[in-house]
Amino acid sequence: MRKIARGSLEFKYLIFVITLLIGGILWTGIISFSAVSLEKIYGTSLNFIIWTVLMAFIGVSIVAFLFWIVARRLVIKPIQSIEKASRALAEGDLSFRINISSNDEIGRMSSAFNQSLSSLGDIFQRVSNGSQRVKSVAGKFEQEFERFTENTKLESEAISNIATSLEQMNSAAAEIAQSVERLAASTEEKAASMEQMVSSISEIANSSQQLSTAVDSTSVSVEELSSTIKEVAYKAEELAATSEETLAASEELSSSIREVEQSAKDSALLSDKVKNDASTFGMESVEKTVEGIQNIKLSFAKTSDYIKKLGGRSVEIGKILNVIDEITDQTTLLALNAAILAAQAGEHGKSFSVVADEIKDLADRTSYSTREIAELIQSVQQEVRDAIVAMEDGMKSVEEGLMVARDAGDALGKIVETSIQSAEMSDSIERSTAEQARTTRLVSDSMEKVKNMVAQIAKTTQEQSKGALHITQETERMRDVAGHIKTATGEQLISARQISEAIELVSDKSQHIVRSVNEQRSGANQIFKSIEKIRDIPQENLERILGIDHSLKGLFKNTELLTNELKRIRLPETGGDFAASGVIRFGIEPAGLADTDISAKFRPLAEYLGKKLGRKVELRISSDHEGALRDIGNGIAHISFLTPLTYVIARKKFGAEVIVTSMMEGRSGHRSVIAARAEGRIRSLEDINGRNFAFGYRHSVSGHIAPRTMLLDAGIDLKNLLHYEYFNSHEDVAEAVLSGNFDAGGLKESAAYRYQGKGLSLLKFSQELPGFSVCASKSFPQTLKYELESALLSFATPEGSSVLLNQGENFTGFEKASDADFTIVKDMMSKLGMF
Amino acid sequence: MKFTVFKIGKEDFGIEISRVVEILNTQKVYSLPELPDFLSGVITVRGEVIPLLDLRKRFGILSSDTKELIILIRYDSEKIGLLVDEIKEIISLNPEEIIVPPAIFKGLKERYLAGLGKKDEGIIILLNIDYLLTSEEKIMLKEAEVILEENAGSEKTA
Numbered sequence: 001m002r003k004i005a006r007g008s009l010e011f012k013y014l015i016f017v018i019t020l021l022i023g024g025i026l027w028t029g030i031i032s033f034s035a036v037s038l039e040k041i042y043g044t045s046l047n048f049i050i051w052t053v054l055m056a057f058i059g060v061s062i063v064a065f066l067f068w069i070v071a072r073r074l075v076i077k078p079i080q081s082i083e084k085a086s087r088a089l090a091e092g093d094l095s096f097r098i099n100i101s102s103n104d105e106i107g108r109m110s111s112a113f114n115q116s117l118s119s120l121g122d123i124f125q126r127v128s129n130g131s132q133r134v135k136s137v138a139g140k141f142e143q144e145f146e147r148f149t150e151n152t153k154l155e156s157e158a159i160s161n162i163a164t165s166l167e168q169m170n171s172a173a174a175e176i177a178q179s180v181e182r183l184a185a186s187t188e189e190k191a192a193s194m195e196q197m198v199s200s201i202s203e204i205a206n207s208s209q210q211l212s213t214a215v216d217s218t219s220v221s222v223e224e225l226s227s228t229i230k231e232v233a234y235k236a237e238e239l240a241a242t243s244e245e246t247l248a249a250s251e252e253l254s255s256s257i258r259e260v261e262q263s264a265k266d267s268a269l270l271s272d273k274v275k276n277d278a279s280t281f282g283m284e285s286v287e288k289t290v291e292g293i294q295n296i297k298l299s300f301a302k303t304s305d306y307i308k309k310l311g312g313r314s315v316e317i318g319k320i321l322n323v324i325d326e327i328t329d330q331t332t333l334l335a336l337n338a339a340i341l342a343a344q345a346g347e348h349g350k351s352f353s354v355v356a357d358e359i360k361d362l363a364d365r366t367s368y369s370t371r372e373i374a375e376l377i378q379s380v381q382q383e384v385r386d387a388i389v390a391m392e393d394g395m396k397s398v399e400e401g402l403m404v405a406r407d408a409g410d411a412l413g414k415i416v417e418t419s420i421q422s423a424e425m426s427d428s429i430e431r432s433t434a435e436q437a438r439t440t441r442l443v444s445d446s447m448e449k450v451k452n453m454v455a456q457i458a459k460t461t462q463e464q465s466k467g468a469l470h471i472t473q474e475t476e477r478m479r480d481v482a483g484h485i486k487t488a489t490g491e492q493l494i495s496a497r498q499i500s501e502a503i504e505l506v507s508d509k510s511q512h513i514v515r516s517v518n519e520q521r522s523g524a525n526q527i528f529k530s531i532e533k534i535r536d537i538p539q540e541n542l543e544r545i546l547g548i549d550h551s552l553k554g555l556f557k558n559t560e561l562l563t564n565e566l567k568r569i570r571l572p573e574t575g576g577d578f579a580a581s582g583v584i585r586f587g588i589e590p591a592g593l594a595d596t597d598i599s600a601k602f603r604p605l606a607e608y609l610g611k612k613l614g615r616k617v618e619l620r621i622s623s624d625h626e627g628a629l630r631d632i633g634n635g636i637a638h639i640s641f642l643t644p645l646t647y648v649i650a651r652k653k654f655g656a657e658v659i660v661t662s663m664m665e666g667r668s669g670h671r672s673v674i675a676a677r678a679e680g681r682i683r684s685l686e687d688i689n690g691r692n693f694a695f696g697y698r699h700s701v702s703g704h705i706a707p708r709t710m711l712l713d714a715g716i717d718l719k720n721l722l723h724y725e726y727f728n729s730h731e732d733v734a735e736a737v738l739s740g741n742f743d744a745g746g747l748k749e750s751a752a753y754r755y756q757g758k759g760l761s762l763l764k765f766s767q768e769l770p771g772f773s774v775c776a777s778k779s780f781p782q783t784l785k786y787e788l789e790s791a792l793l794s795f796a797t798p799e800g801s802s803v804l805l806n807q808g809e810n811f812t813g814f815e816k817a818s819d820a821d822f823t824i825v826k827d828m829m830s831k832l833g834m835f
Numbered sequence: 836m837k838f839t840v841f842k843i844g845k846e847d848f849g850i851e852i853s854r855v856v857e858i859l860n861t862q863k864v865y866s867l868p869e870l871p872d873f874l875s876g877v878i879t880v881r882g883e884v885i886p887l888l889d890l891r892k893r894f895g896i897l898s899s900d901t902k903e904l905i906i907l908i909r910y911d912s913e914k915i916g917l918l919v920d921e922i923k924e925i926i927s928l929n930p931e932e933i934i935v936p937p938a939i940f941k942g943l944k945e946r947y948l949a950g951l952g953k954k955d956e957g958i959i960i961l962l963n964i965d966y967l968l969t970s971e972e973k974i975m976l977k978e979a980e981v982i983l984e985e986n987a988g989s990e991k992t993a
């Protein structure tokens with residue numbers, strides 16, 4: 001059996017019916033009791049019936065009254081308030097809320113009604129936003145269209161202007177064609193007369209050409225004659241000069257021959273003398289010298305022998321001396337012993353002692369003189385050695401002298417030989433020079449004769465040359481005249497031809513002109529026709545534009561109507577529904593994270609805030625940067641977790657207010673880094689020029705705005721990069737750079753440090769940048785703001801830290817922030833033209 | 836009194852002539868294994884083996900002289916050879932010419948010193964040869980002489 005909830009409407013109805021049943025039964029009992037007594041008294045039945053009816057009426061009335069009271073309490077009032085709400089809804093008032101706190105179907109229905117109202121409010125909010133955007137777009141579109149229409153009108157005018165000017169041009173062209181045709185006719189006439197003139201000039205030119213060639217050939221033969229005469233004269237002169245030179249030379253030759261003859265004679269005499277002297281005196285004296293030196297050598301050798309012998313003797317003497325020395329020593333010893341013995345013998349030994357003393361004296365003296373002799377002998381030996389050395393030196397020089405003397409002898413022998421030869425040669429020279437002298441004299445004589453003959457030739461050729469010169473001059477003059485005539489006629493002919501050609505050209509040209517003018521005319525006609533057509537097109541365009549304009553206006557009007565309609569709908573005030581629902585919607589900008597990740601990451605924070613604030617906190621994950629902006633802007637999100645960039649824009653556009661910024665690893669700020677591969681060629685920011693660059697999330701300051709500003713500061717604009725791309729996360733940037741697909745990249749420092757060990761080199765750090773921040777929408781109540789702030793700030797306490805752990809590895813807490821903390825981001829954005 | 840005067844280094848020494856047996860030229864010195872250290876070796880004089888004492892070593896005087904002579908002296912009942920630089924002469928000294936060594940010489944081995952003889956401006960150190968050897972040395976000398984005699988005996992029998 002179905003259970004009926006206590007307090008539900010059905011339950012209430014059941015109780016009512018039961019009460020009614022009991023009342024009815026009781027009442028019927030009373031009635032039937034009264035009926036028994038009525039049978040007894042039939043007469044009074046009418047009264048009884050009246051009474052009964054009256055009683056029944058009263059009972060029914062009471063029951064009906066009770067029913068009315070209960071129904072009014074349970075059903076009618078709530079339904080009336082629902083009706084009121086529906087009417088308000090029908091009138092477009094979405095701010096209306098049913099205030100029924102009962103727990104029955106009607107209560108639930110009204111709360112569902114309230115919920116649908118608020119979500120309807122949301123939808124209408126968005127519709128309103130949308131329609132406003134449509135309106136503004138339509139407005140812009142209309143403006144554009146108006147401009148376009150004006151332009152089309154202008155275009156149309158311009159085209160008709162072109163058409164009229166084309167017509168004018170066409171008629172002008174026709175005129176030109178006519179006049180050119182006239183010109184062509186006259187030039188043709190001129191051309192005919194010019195041709196006649198040219199032919200007559202040609203004839204003159206031909207005859208003068210013939211004359212010129214005749215003169216030329218004459219001139220040539222005269223020139224040849226003249227040149228041969230000149231050559232003869234030149235040769236004769238040369239011959240004269242050479243014969244004279246030859247003569248002089250032969251005279252010189254004969255004189256030198258005479259000198260040779262004389263010197264040959266002298267040298268023969270001299271050689272004879274030398275020969276005699278050398279063979280008689282020279283050789284003799286040389287031989288004597290040699291002999292003398294050899295004698296010296298011999299006597300030297302003998303002396304040397306003697307000295308050596310002497311040396312030997314002195315050595316022997318030395319030996320003898322040694323013997324004497326030994327004997328003396330012995331004697332001394334004996335004398336001493338004798339003296340000792342004598343002393344021991346006492347008086348008996350006295351005379352013996354005297355003898356012993358004398359012996360000792362003698363021995364001493366002998367010893368002394370032997371020592372002297374030894375010294376003498378030693379000096380003798382030294383001298384002998386010196387003498388031997390000196391003798392050997394002497395022998396050497398004697399031998400050298402001998403050698404020199406022998407050389408001198410040889411030399412003398414050679415001198416004698418050569419002097420004999422030279423004497424012979426001188427003789428032969430003398431003989432041959434005598435012969436030479438005779439022949440030279442003969443040559444001189446004949447040369448003399450040649451000279452005379454040449455002089456005669458020279459004289460005659462000179463006369464000849466003079467005559468030839470005259471002829472040449474005359475012919476030269478003649479040739480000049482002929483040449484003049486020729487060139488003059490030639491020139492005349494050329495100019496005549498040129499004139500003729502020019503006339504022909506003029507004729508041709510004028511015909512061309514006529515043709516082209518005609519073509520032009522037909523072209524112009526065509527253009528005219530097409531212009532006519534074109535003229536129609538803007539007209540059509542204009543009509544169409546007017547149509548579009550019409551529909552646009554309709555659209556605009558409709559949008560306005562829609563807006564007005566929407567205006568009539570009273571939307572729930574943003575933020576105002578905290579009181580009603582108590583729900584805080586917490587918007588999250590995804591910033592390159594996947595949705596599932598985000599809800600996993602932020603749910604603990606939302607739960608924590610919900611607990612702290614005593615309200616429900618709903619996560620609202622925006623689709624992207626734009627979505628996050630829109631949500632905070634129109635109050636769909638009451639508070640939002642935004643990138644610094646998004647916050648700055650939200651502040652500017654929608655007056656959003658920053659509450660706290662997130663701290664990363666205990667630091668409130670962090671830096672952005674430009675990094676490259678450590679092995680790559682990028683060593684400084686300047687090297688990045690013309691290369692690939694990886695940016696992080698497009699709306700991230702550390703991944704995009706700060707690296708781009710650093711690049712710009714280094715003189716590198718986006719257009720200076722070969723290629724660039726935006727990546728979703730800092731880690732993706734690091735991987736892209738390490739893979740070598742990108743030469744460098746921008747990312748936040750914590751990620752950069754993690755990849756530093758894997759070969760990432762950090763080139764440049766930015767200033768400290770603010771991190772992600774939690775912001776409140778403009779309409780967020782001030783009191784709640786304070787509560788939210790203290791809840792977020794206490795997030796770093798040990799109690800909250802377990803929640804924090806799920807917040808992503810970097811976030812360690814929150815810190816109070818103001819808009820001034822974001823000045824650096826604004827500066828960067830304005831530098832990049834984004835703010 | 837007469838003294839044989841000899842030279843060691845630059846000093847003149849005198850020995851009473853009555854103790855001198857003979858003056859000998861240097862001759863071959865034999866060294867024997869069992870001889871005491873203070874003896875330089877032994878020499879043979881006319882078949883007699885005599886121990887040799889180098890006086891230069893004993894007095895600690897370094898002599899540059901290449902010449903050397905041996906004075907053969909009587910010592911107790913035995914003979915002993917003294918190795919010296921040069922024998923100068925035999926002189927006789929009157930008792931007034933001999934003086935008792937002054938106290939300053941007491942640092943030296945006083946017992947060697949019999950006195951100082953003055954002669955021609957120079958001083959001759961007069962030796963008391965009985966004290967040339969210590970009593971131990973004397974005993975050792977005796978023992979050595981016994982060995983020498985035995986050796987001589989064995990040499991003869993061989």
